[in-house]
Amino acid sequence: MDKKLYIASDHAGFALKSKLCDFFKSLVDLGTNSEESVDYPDFAHKLTNEVLKDNSNLGILICGTGVGMSMAANRVKGIRAGLVSNNEIARLIRQHNNANVLVLPGRFMDEEEAIKSVKTLIETEFEDGTRERFISRFNDGKTEYSLLRSFEL
Numbered sequence: 083m084d085k086k087l088y089i090a091s092d093h094a095g096f097a098l099k100s101k102l103c104d105f106f107k108s109l110v111d112l113g114t115n116s117e118e119s120v121d122y123p124d125f126a127h128k129l130t131n132e133v134l135k136d137n138s139n140l141g142i143l144i145c146g147t148g149v150g151m152s153m154a155a156n157r158v159k160g161i162r163a164g165l166v167s168n169n170e171i172a173r174l175i176r177q178h179n180n181a182n183v184l185v186l187p188g189r190f191m192d193e194e195e196a197i198k199s200v201k202t203l204i205e206t207e208f209e210d211g212t213r214e215r216f217i218s219r220f221n222d223g224k225t226e227y228s229l230l231r232s233f234e235l
């Protein structure tokens with residue numbers, strides 16, 4: 083399967099998403115398609131479903147702060163979403179965390195930094211080694227979460 087790059091946003095990320103889609107013609111746009119208010123988890127889930135169809139797929143999510151999209155995406159097993167405030171962090175979430183979803187804060191990032199961050203997402207590979215072990219620990223079942231369960235939604 084060909085590597086695909088998906089993008090989705092809520093209403094607060096729509097403006098920046100539109101600019102990125104104008105610049106990167108190969109992005110597969112999963113909506114939203116206006117500034118009318120929507121529930122960002124719907125778009126996080128739509129995008130993560132597509133990203134998980136192939137290991138080489140990548141995604142970009144945008145909401146106002148990037149926080150809601152990050153929370154929603156990282157609850158999906160197999161998704162490693164990184165909230166990025168600049169291009170340097172975009173490079174590090176690929177090299178160190180093998181992120182498969184880049185999350186941008188639509189209300190707090192300008193177009194130029196967003197374009198640089200997406201280019202970096204596309205061009206940067208994961209640096210294997212010990213970092214693979216860190217990532218394999220996310221869902222290894224060794225951590226005792228029982229004290230936290232009562233706070234889950």
Ligand code: RB5
Nearest residue numbers: 094145146147148149150
């Ligand atoms: C929408 O107003 C805003 O709350 C949302 O885009 C996001 O920032 C949530 O984390």
